Amino acid sequence: MKTVFRRGSALTAASALAGGLFMVAGGAIASAAPEVKNVGFTTACHVREMDGAASPITFNETVGSGVTVTAPATATPGETLTYRLQPNEMKANSGGHASRGVVHWARIKYDFDIPAGVEFVKSELVANSAYGLGSDSATPTVTQIDDSGNLSAAGTHLRISGLNRTTGNGPNSAVRSSDGIIVGANTKFRLPAIDVTVKAGAAGTEINPSVRVSDSGSANYDNDKNALTFVQREKDVFGVNYWERYNCSPRDNSSSSLNAGGKALTTIYVSQPTTTTMQMPESVQASAPTELVANVGPAPVRGNVQFRINGADIGSPVAPGPDGVARLPHTFYTAGTAQVSAAFQGVNGFLSSSSTEATVTVTAAPVVKQTDTVVTVPGDAKTGTSVTLKAQVSPLPAAGTLQFKDGAANIGDPITVSADGSATLEHVFTSAGTHAVSAYYSGATGFKPSIAPAQSVIVSDPAPSDVTTSTSLNVPGSAKQAAAVELSVTVAPNPGGGSVQFYDGDQLIGESVVVGADGVARMTHTFTSIGDHRITAVFNGRAGFTQSTSDESIVSVSSTPGDGGTDGNGSLGGLFGS
Template sequence: MVAALVGGVLVAGGVASAAPTSSPAVENTIGFKLGCDGYEHLAVDIADVFHSTGATVSAPEKVVAGSTFTYRVQPNVMSVPTGGHAGRSVGKWTRLKYDFDIPAGVSLVDAQVVAGTSSNLSGVTPSVIRINDGGSPDGAGTHLRISGNNQTADSNNKGGNGPSTSKNSDGGIEVGAGKTFRLPAIDVTVVAGAAGSTVQPKLRATDGDSGAFNSPKNAFTFLQYETLWPGYWERYNCSPRDSSGGGLNAGGQALATVNVVSQAATTTAVTSGASATIGQSTDLIAQVSPAPTGGTVQFKDGGTDIDVPVAVVNGVATLPHTFTAAGDHSITAVYDGVLEFLTSTSPARTVSVAAADVQTTTALTVPSSAVEQTSVALTANISPATDGGTVQFKDGGTDIGGPIAVTAGGATLDHTFTTTGSHSITAVYSGTAGFGGSTAQAQTIEISSSALSTTTTLQVPAAAITGSAVDLTATVAPNNAVGTVQFKSNGTAIGTPVAVSAGVATLSHSFDAAGAQSVTADFTAGAGFVSSSASAQTVTVSDPAPVDVETTTSLSVPATAITGTAVDLTATVAPNNAVGTVQFKSNGTAIGTPVAVSAGVATLSHSFDVAGAQSVTADFTAGAGFASSSASAQTVTVSDPAPVDVETTTSLSVPATAITGAAVDLTATVAPNNAVGTVQFKSNGTAIGSPVTVSGGTATLSHSFDAAGAQSITADFTAGAGFVSSSASAQTVTVSDPAPIDVETTTSLSVPATATTGAAVDLTATVAPNNAVGTVQFKSNGTAIGSPVTVSGGTATLSHIFDAAGAQSITADFTAGSGFKNSVASAKSVQVSVADQESVVELNIPTDAK
C-alpha cells in the first residue's frame, strides 16, 4: 500500500475521506542536552560529556479515534569534537544508534526513514527498525531504532543492546571528527487509540534502566575512535539530562502531544422558503445539527452545484441565490464535515420558482415653471397601459398628497406650490397583479414669486490676522430693500443678523482661528421683497508670525550591531525643552514611527534584519515654537551572528605620529597565534591597501599617509575556517605635513543696498582663491548674525531677516582652515526700512440719510 502524509493525515492511495480524521500537522522543536557516560576499552572510566542537540516533531494536534495518521521525528544536529581523552585527537564516531519509544495506546503501522533529511553521515545507510528491550528486531517490540544494520556499541562494563555489538571496531553509522551532522527523520504511522487518550512521541527512556545515567539501553550510544597509536576506543551511553546526577530534562519528556477525539454524526436540513421568483434574490439556508465548529455546505439544484461552498457559522450556512428558470427546483445541501463532525446530506426541498412580473416604465409630464399659490397638473403615464395600482407623486422625495389610482395607464394630480425655487418632481408607480412597479425620472419645476427680487453682493478683505477686527460688508439691491443680513464663516453664523440700511449691512469681526474662511451673506427679506444670498468670498486668516527657536540634533548609535538583536538609537535635541518628534532612518528608509522627544532625548530600540553598513540618520520635526533640524549620518556595521568558532582578539600597534609621505609600520597581533585569516588596516574607516595575511599571530603593513591630521587606525581581522573575526581598538596617529606656508586669502562682501524688516535677504562673501577652506562669520553693526557659514567653491551665503530699521553695517570675517590665512571683507551698508502696514478706513453714515 502506498501512503502519503497530507496535512498530518495518512492518505491511502492518495484519496482522502470526506471528513478529515486529523488536524493539520504542527511542528515543535525541543532543545536539550544528551548526558554521555564515557568508558574506554580496556576498562578505564573517563570523563562524562554533554552534547547540545534536540528534536523536531511534526504531528497533528488532534486525530480521530481509530484513525491512521503519521507523525515525523527529526533528531537535531550534533557536532563531533576534534579533541579526545587525555590529549588525543578524535578520528570519528561509529556504531551510532538513536532509540525512540513507540507511544502507548497506539498500533504501529509503519516507520520509514525520510530521504534527504540527514547530513554528514558515512558508513552504513541509516534505517529504522522495530526492536524489543534487548535491542533485537521484534514485530511486537515497543521501540524504534535509527541505526546502520543495527550495528551498535558494546558498553564494556555495561554490555551491549542488540545482536551486533562491538567495543573496538567500526560499524553502522559513522561521522568524521569535527563535523556537524544530523541523523535522518523518521515518519511513524500509527492507528490512534480510544477517544480521550493521547499519543506522546518520546525518546527511549521508559523500559528498565533506559532512563538511567550510563545504560546500553540509553536512547543514544556510540563508539568514539581516537587516533593516537595504537588507537583507542571509547564507548558513550547518552541519555537526556543536564548532569550525571540530575533527572531527565525536556528530551526525556513527551516531545509532542496528540489528542484523540471522537467524530460525531451530523444531520443537514434545508430550512429556506418553498417559493421564489425569477430574477429576484432569495436566501438558501441550511441547518447542520449538532452545530459543528467549522466546515462548509455545498448547495445543489437537482444535483448541480449552486455557486461555491458556503462556510457554516453557528450551525447555519446561507447562500443568496437568484433563480433563472421557472418551475420546481429540488434543492439539497451537502455538509463536508470537519475533524470532529462527520459529513451529511440534507433531504431534498422543493422550491417553486414563479415567472417575474411584466416590467413597466413610468413617464412624468409637468410644466417647466409655475407661480406660487397657483394650481398646476402633474401627470404620470404607465407603459404598458394598465388599470390598477397607484401613483405617489413626490417633491424632492417628500410625498405630495396621497396615492392616485391608475386608470388606462394614467394618473393626474392637481397641486399648488407654496414655496418658490426649483422643485424636483418624481412619480412612483406601485404596480399591480402581473405588473411590476417603476419610478419616473425626476422633472424640475421652477416656482417664482410675485414679490420683488433682490441681489446680494459681499465685500471682504482678502487676508486677516487672528484677533484683529476686519469689516464684512453686504450690499443689497435695490437699495430700498428692507430686511437683515446674516454673515456666516464656513457655514456658521457670525454674530446676530445685521439690519440693512440704504442697501448696506456691515459687520466688524475678529477671526479667532487661522486658515481659509469661506464667508457668505444671507439676506432675509421683509414684506414685498425676495430673500437672496451673496456668493461666498474667501478670507485667508493667519496667526501673527512666531519666532521659532533654532534647534540642533545629534545622533548616538553603536558602531556595530548583530542582525536580530536590538540596539538603542539615540537622538539628542538642543535646547532640551524642544518639543517634537524624531524620525530615525536607515539607508534613507524610515525605521518605525516617529519618537516623541522628552527632555531633549528620543531613543528607539531597533533590530536590524540585514547585515552590512547601515547609514543611520535622525530628523527632528519640531512642534510649535521650534525649528526642525537633522543629525549627521552615523554608520552602524551590522553583521550576522558569528558561527561557533574559536574566539579571537586583535590588538594594534602604531606610531603616535607620522609625516605625510614617510612610511611607517602598522602591526596587528591576533590571539591565539595559530589563527588563520587576513587583517584589513583602515584609516578613518577607509581601507589601507589590501588585506595582509596573518603569520605567527601578526600582520604588518608599511604605509605612507598622504594627508595630515588625526588618523584613526583600525585593524579588522577576517578569520578563516574555525576562527571568529575580531577588530582591534582604534589607535590614533597624528599625521603632519612638513611645515606648510599658508596661502594668503582675500574676502569681499556682496549685500543688497536696502532691505525690509521681516523679509529675508542674502548676504554673500566671496573668498579668493576659490579652493580656500574655512568658515565666514557675518556680522551686523559688530554683532554676529547666525552661525559661521562653511565656504564652498569660494563662496558663503547667509539668508538673513533684519528685525530693526536703520542703517546696518555688515562685515564678513573668514576664518581659514589648514593651509590658508584668515581675511576680513570691508564693511557694506544695508539701509533697513519698516514693512508697509495694512490700513483700514471706516465709514460712518448717519441713520437718517436718504
C-alpha cells in the first residue's frame, strides 16, 4: 500500500512521504517520486542577556541544527506538488551563564522561505511529527508571514511557532515571557514537519526550498529575522530569573559566511515533457555509410540521445543540436530489416522520452569490381608544345572520372570517363625534365578506384636553332575491314629519331612510333569498322627539330565479302550488300 498526499488532508507520519507519491491538484500523480535529503548544519547564535542592565552581556554560541527535506527531483510546468520540511533534532541547554541553571527554552520559532518562481498554495503541519516539547508548550502552528513577521497571504516566509509568539520580528514579540513553543532544559526535541504545496513555474526554472535567508537582515548574524530564534530562561541560586535572547543563523561561527543551511536545501527542477521521433529513410544499402537521426521536441538545451538497433544500444549517447536533431554515423552491413529507435535521456528542464521503432530495410550491397587504369604518353616532349595524354580504365566502368597527375600535382580538372572507358587530355609542359605522368580513376557504383602506374615523359626546351619539320603521310586510299595495311609518315628534313603518333579522327592509333634512320615512321594497322577514316600523324619533335602535323588523308574501308563485317553502325555489310 502506497501512502499518498491528498490536498486538504494532513499526513499522519513524517516517514509516510518518503515511501509514497506526491499528489497534484485534481488527483493526478506528479511526475517524480520524492527523495529524502538530510541537510545537517550548525547555527551560530548571538546571545544577549535581557535583564535590564545598561550594558547587556552578550555571548556567541553554536547550536547543532539541520533540516530534513522530502521532495521530488522534478516537476512539470504548472504542476501542483507538495514537499516536506522538518528541522532536525536539537537539544536545549542544561547549564546557563554565570553558573545559573537553565529552566527552559521558550518562544521558539523556525522560519523557512517560500521558493521564488512558484505560486504558493498552502502549508500544513504534519500530525505527530514533533517530539520533546514541554507539557506547558503551546500547540505548534505554521503561518505565512511577511518580512515583518506579520501574518500575510502575500508573505514569502513560513513560520513554525506557537501562535507566532516570538522574541522579535512579529506582532506578539516578547523576551521575559515563558510561552509559545517551550522545551525543558537538557531535553532533545524536534519541531514538527510542514508540508508545503506550491504550483511550479515555467520549464527550465528551479524550486529551491530553504530556511529564511532571502529578505534583508535575515541572513545576517544576530538579527530578529534569523531563521531560528528563542529565549533561554535561567535561574540563579537565589531563584532570580534571567532571560537570554538567542538569534541563530546558518553559519559555523559569528564571523563566517552562510553554510549549507543558508543555501537551497534541495532543488526541484521544473521539466517539460518531450517527444522523440526517428527520422530514417525506409531503406538503406548495406556497407554504405549513413546516419541514425532522431528529433527531440521541444529542442532541449542539453541532454543526450541513445540510439538503439533491434533493442541494443548503438554507440555512445549523442547530444542533439540546437534544432533538437541528434545524429550518429552508422553503417549497416547485413541485408534485411532493422528496428531503429532512440531514447532522450532527459535532463533538468526536459523529461526523458523514447521514440517508436522505425523499420529500415537494408538492401544488399552491389558487387564491386576491381579496376585497372593505364596511361599512354609520348616518350618525349618540348616545353610550350601541346602533347596528348590518354588514360584507359578496364573493365569498362559505368561512370566516374579520370584525373591526370604530374607526380603528386593534378593536371587540369577531372575528366568524365567516356563510353569506352578512356579519357584524353591535351597538355603543355612548362618545365624541362623527366615528368612522371599517371592517372587516378575515381571509382563509381560497382567499381573500385584505381591509379595508373606512372609513365615518364622527357621534356626538353626547344633550341633557338630548331629546324622546322614537315610531316608527309603515306596511307592507302582504300582498305578492307580486318585486313592489315601499312601506315607510314616521312619527316623532313630527317630528324634521325623522335616519334610519330598516328590518329584516326581524334582517336589515337596505338602508341607512338619511333622515326627510323631514314626519317620514316611505319606501323601496321587493322581497321575494325567500314567507312571513311580520316588519318593524320603528328611528329612529336626532338632536340633540334620542331613538332609538325601531316595533312589529313582518307582511307575508305569496305567489308570483305563473306567476312561477316559490319558497316560501323552495327548492320551487316559485305554479306548482303546494300
